[in-house]
Amino acid sequence: MRTLLMTVLTLFSLTALTCRAEVVVVLNSGEGTITRIDRQSYQPIDHFYVGREPHHLMSLPDNSALIVANAVSNDLVFLDPKTGDILRRLPRISDPYQIGFSPDKRWFVANSLRLDRVDVYDARDFHLVKRFELASMPSHMAFSPDSSTVFVTLQGSDQLAAIDLLTRAVKWVIPIGKTPAGVILTPDGKHLLVGVMGLNEVAVVDYKTAQIIKHIPAGKGTHNFMPEGDGRHIFVGNRSGDTVSIIDTQTLTITKTFPVPGGPDDMEVSADGKELWITNRWIRQVSVVDLSTDKVVRTIPVGKSPHGIFFEHHAARQ
Amino acid sequence: MTWFETFMNGFTLTQAWIFEHCVNPLLPPLGLLAYQEEAFDATEFALVGMGEVALLILIFRPLEALFPAERWSGRRGVRVDILYTLLHRLGFIPLVMFVLMWPLTFKLDAWLRFHGFIPYTLEDLIPPLENRPLPTFIAYLVIIDFFSYWLHRFQHRLEWWWALHGVHHSQQTMSYWSDDRTHLLDDVLTATFFSLLSLAIGVEPGQFILLMMIPRILQSLAHANIDWRFGPFEGCLVSPHYHRYHHGIGTGSESGQSSCNFAVLFPIWDILFGTANFSKETPPTGIADQQEGRDYGSGFWAQQRLGCQRLWRALTLGKA
Numbered sequence: 001m002r003t004l005l006m007t008v009l010t011l012f013s014l015t016a017l018t019c020r021a022e023v024v025v026v027l028n029s030g031e032g033t034i035t036r037i038d039r040q041s042y043q044p045i046d047h048f049y050v051g052r053e054p055h056h057l058m059s060l061p062d063n064s065a066l067i068v069a070n071a072v073s074n075d076l077v078f079l080d081p082k083t084g085d086i087l088r089r090l091p092r093i094s095d096p097y098q099i100g101f102s103p104d105k106r107w108f109v110a111n112s113l114r115l116d117r118v119d120v121y122d123a124r125d126f127h128l129v130k131r132f133e134l135a136s137m138p139s140h141m142a143f144s145p146d147s148s149t150v151f152v153t154l155q156g157s158d159q160l161a162a163i164d165l166l167t168r169a170v171k172w173v174i175p176i177g178k179t180p181a182g183v184i185l186t187p188d189g190k191h192l193l194v195g196v197m198g199l200n201e202v203a204v205v206d207y208k209t210a211q212i213i214k215h216i217p218a219g220k221g222t223h224n225f226m227p228e229g230d231g232r233h234i235f236v237g238n239r240s241g242d243t244v245s246i247i248d249t250q251t252l253t254i255t256k257t258f259p260v261p262g263g264p265d266d267m268e269v270s271a272d273g274k275e276l277w278i279t280n281r282w283i284r285q286v287s288v289v290d291l292s293t294d295k296v297v298r299t300i301p302v303g304k305s306p307h308g309i310f311f312e313h314h315a316a317r318q
Numbered sequence: 319m320t321w322f323e324t325f326m327n328g329f330t331l332t333q334a335w336i337f338e339h340c341v342n343p344l345l346p347p348l349g350l351l352a353y354q355e356e357a358f359d360a361t362e363f364a365l366v367g368m369g370e371v372a373l374l375i376l377i378f379r380p381l382e383a384l385f386p387a388e389r390w391s392g393r394r395g396v397r398v399d400i401l402y403t404l405l406h407r408l409g410f411i412p413l414v415m416f417v418l419m420w421p422l423t424f425k426l427d428a429w430l431r432f433h434g435f436i437p438y439t440l441e442d443l444i445p446p447l448e449n450r451p452l453p454t455f456i457a458y459l460v461i462i463d464f465f466s467y468w469l470h471r472f473q474h475r476l477e478w479w480w481a482l483h484g485v486h487h488s489q490q491t492m493s494y495w496s497d498d499r500t501h502l503l504d505d506v507l508t509a510t511f512f513s514l515l516s517l518a519i520g521v522e523p524g525q526f527i528l529l530m531m532i533p534r535i536l537q538s539l540a541h542a543n544i545d546w547r548f549g550p551f552e553g554c555l556v557s558p559h560y561h562r563y564h565h566g567i568g569t570g571s572e573s574g575q576s577s578c579n580f581a582v583l584f585p586i587w588d589i590l591f592g593t594a595n596f597s598k599e600t601p602p603t604g605i606a607d608q609q610e611g612r613d614y615g616s617g618f619w620a621q622q623r624l625g626c627q628r629l630w631r632a633l634t635l636g637k638a
Contacts, residue, residue, distance in 0.1 A: 030359075032451060049451050052439070052520075072520070074436050086449075091442065094431045115428035133432055137352055155352045179351040198351045221342075221351070239354075240342055262334055282334040282358060305358070 023081050024268070025066060025310040026279060026286055027054040028303025034068070035302040036084050039270070039311070042288065042298055046084055050077055056098050056266075056308040061105040061123070066310060069096035069110065076126070081312055090126055094119065098140055104147035107165050111138040111152060118152055118163060130168045134161055140182045140224070144207065145189040151207060153180040153194060160194055160205065172210045176203055181239075182224035186249040187231045187318045193247065195222040195236055202236060204252055214252055219243040226267035226276075228291075229315025235276060237264040244278065244289070258294040260287050266308050269315035279306035329365070337361045360409055367407035370531050374403075378494035378542050387545040387562055387600055390491050399495035401618055406498035407534070415509040423513045430517070439520030458522035459533060460584070462512070467587035469511055470580040479507070480573035481628035481638035485621050487571045488614035490604040492562065494542035497534075501625040533583055540582075541565075545600065552596060553585050559600065560585060566601030567609065573638070 022039040032052050036045040051070030054077075059066055065078040065087050076090040076099075094117075096110040101123055108123040118132040118141075137156030143149065149171065152161045158178050162171040178198025185192060191213070192205040200222055204214040219238025226235045234247045237260070244264055245257040262283030269276050269291075276289040280299070286306060288298040319327075341361050345351045405411045427437060440457055441447045447454045473483040482501040489496045500508075522530075540561035548557040556579075564570035564579035571577070578595040581588045588594035608614060615621035632638040 049449055051449075073439065073441070089448075092436050094436045112428075112431075114424060115431055117428065117432065131432060133428075178346070178349075197354075198346055221354075240338075242338070263338070281355075282337055284330050305355075 023312050024277060025057065025079070025081050026302045026306050027057055027068060027308040028305060029053050029055045029307040030305030031303045032070070033303045034079070034084070035306075036081070037286070037300055042300055044300070044302070047303065048084065050079070050086070051075060054308065057310050058099060058101070059310070061101055067099065069099045071095050071097045071114065081310065093126065098138075100141045100143065100150070102143050102147040102150065102165060103145060106147060107150070109141055109150050111141055113137050113139055113155065116156075118150075120150075120163070120165065120168065132163060132170060134170070139180070142183045142185050142192060145185065149207070151183055151192055153183050155179055155181060158198070160192075162207065162210070174210050174212075176205070176212065177201070181222070182236070184225040184227070184234060185318075186234075187227065188249070193225060193234065193236075193249075195224060197221045197223055197239070200238070200241075202247060216247065216252060216254060218245050218254060219257060224266060226269060227315070227317050229269050229273055229317070231316070231318060235267055235269075237267060237278065239263050239265060239281065244276070256294060258289070260289065260296055265306070268309050268311045270311065271313040271315055273315050277309055277311070279309050281305060281307065333362050333365050336365065360413065363412065364409045366531060367409060370407055370534060371403065373535065374494055374538050378538065378544070382493060382543045385545050387543050387558065388491075388602065393491065393493070395489070395491035395616070396493045396495055398616065398618055398621070399489065399493065399499045402498040402500065403495050411502070411505060415505060418506060419509050419513045422510065423516065427517060437517050437520065441520075443519065455522055455529060461519065462515075462522070463581070463583045464587060465511070465515055466582040467580050469508065470582065471593070473504070474573055474577045474580070475575065477573055477636065477638055478629055478632040479504075481632040482507075482625050484605060484614060484628060484638065485625045487565060487605050488608060488621070489565075490602065490608065492541055492543060492565055492603040494538045496541040497537045502622060503625070503629065536583055553589060553594075556581050556583055556585055560596070562600060562603065563595060563597055565603040566599075567604050567606050569595070569597070569599070569601045571603065571605050
């Protein structure tokens with residue numbers, strides 16, 4: 001009886017531990033695979049094929065699944081991050097590269113970098129509402145706080161575009177600088193920050209007037225953003241310079257820069273704010289930065305050309 | 319860590335180093351920073367190409383010395399083919415073709431999608447392939463080989479195309495370097511054909527970079543000056559002997575309908591469509607009119623120029 005009780009208790013403990021295990025999902029865009037990693041042990045859990053050129057991923061608004069956008073397979077894969085099970089596959093979604101839900105969860109937007117288009121879907125049923133032809137290479141996106149507008153960087157034509165989601169028309173397109181990539185709203189909702197790779201800077205845009213109000217010099221190949229989660233600081237990766245900088249959005253200055261190897265790309269911050277995880281695009285690794293020291297403390301081998309990364313439990317994204 | 323993981327780590331770090339120190343710094347001044355990811359892939363292509371060329375030399379050169387199908391007084395005639403091979407396998411000509419095909423593969427693709435037509439992939443057409451990258455890769459290999467067979471037949475059947483394809487067949491000292499000896503316009507036509515095919519069935523999964531070397535190495539083997547037949551498997555895979563017969567004067571190296579052994583990898587297509595010839599004869603390679611003194615050029619530019627002249631004659635006079 002005692003043995004049975006111990007066994008049950010052990011099993012219960014193991015189950016509880018498994019349930020608590022925090023999963024990190026990494027997309028290996030160059031080989032069409034996913035690597036799931038246990039965040040506590042830093043050990044890969046599994047590695048499996050998902051489709052062709054999965055670049056970006058995000059949670060459904062109700063957190064019921066993770067959406068993986070396979071750009072070349074032309075589909076969206078709905079995944080359970082906890083188990084790695086593919087729940088369903090939504091075919092015939094044309095070349096989804098970057099994806100995003102509007103804050104009001106009404107619109108799902110997919111940028112087609114390769115084909116110069118932005119597709120707006122009804123987020124409830126992924127029915128295509130409007131297709132915009134933009135020149136050229138629509139890359140990253142951000143939404144206005146009221147969900148009325150999606151802002152898209154046009155990497156090939158050095159522009160930033162604003163699309164009105166209510167009237168479904170392009171509101172404005174402004175020159176932003178050579179090869180823009182990431183775009184993010186500041187936590188106060190007043191400005192957009194745009195990573196301008198070719199100028200090694202962050203452009204600060206007042207989106208209400210469509211004016212650039214400041215240029216913040218950053219590292220080489222200023223690329224993508226991720227909020228630190230404190231409502232003030234934002235990380236920006238400098239993909240050609242192999243560094244990550246921290247922007248203070250109140251002073252609009254760079255406060256710190258630290259090295260991260262191999263083409264730092266997409267980032268995630270742990271819910272406790274202690275770690276920054278970054279995909280290292282050129283070296284098949286994910287780097288873990290200890291944010292108390294701003295040093296890379298671990299590298300985890302993943303697959304070819306790792307791009308998107310997702311934490312089940314992450315810091316606030318503003 | 320297994321030897322394969324060690325090898326892949328070394329490869330990855332080498333690729334990253336070359337990209338970050340040699341390729342990436344060139345992109346901003348050239349205005350090509352938006353194509354950083356493509357440049358990274360191109361670095362891999364070139365690096366794999368270098369490895370492939372090294373393998374060709376290490377494996378096929380000794381085999382050509384040990385088991386020659388033909389004995390030559392020297393290898394001078396082979397030199398120009400080395401240039402073609404390096405231009406192709408290190409990525410220079412594929413890069414030019416990629417840029418030339420951009421309007422077709424991307425703009426047409428974009429236009430079709432904008433008007434509601436999403437091109438299919440093979441996995442859409444054959445659902446059991448979904449989520450099975452290795453069988454998908456093999457399926458693409460077989461399908462592309464089928465279309466390569468028919469493209470090759472038309473290169474011989476159409477007089478104007480033969481005018482260009484003659485560059486490939488004019489090699490009289492055919493070796494493992496000869497596979498890429500092609501006219502640039504022939505490359506454009508081939509690239510156009512396969513770009514259109516990719517719109518119909520998608521492109522093969524790109525994650526098997528080492529696996530993708532295998533068909534290219536087999537094509538080099540098919541051209542090698544090695545007296546090899548594959549015995550009971552002669553009908554399964556194109557052997558050096560089988561392909562040498564295709565390049566033989568008076569046997570396969572002809573325009574019109576008299577040629578044979580068009581298959582690139584799998585002779586099954588020749589068998590199915592009645593063009594296989596498993597003769598044991600080993601004819602000299604080249605084109606019949608070379609024996610009457612016709613010049614196809616010995617250097618790269620001469621071969622390209624004379625190919626254009628033959629094309630013009632074929633288009634205006636009906637005969638190359």
